[in-house]
């Protein structure tokens with residue numbers, strides 16, 4: 001376990017460190033469409049309230065990760 005709730009940006013090949021509860025670094029998050037950002041934020045809130053499970057959360061998050069991968073051409 002790495003210390004104090006710090007993880008890596010979920011965009012492919014990105015090594016930036018971000019806080020827990022964030023999906024990506026600011027640079028990559030800015031590449032995600034507004035619609036998908038809203039979906040990811042809503043899914044995270046629902047996950048924390050246990051309204052959805054981790055698989056549903058990851059499914060929504062992967063939409064954002066795919067968008068960034070497409071934008072960067074690293075699919």
Ligand SMILES: [Zn+2]
Pocket residue numbers: 009010011014015016024025026027028
């Ligand atoms: Zn990143």
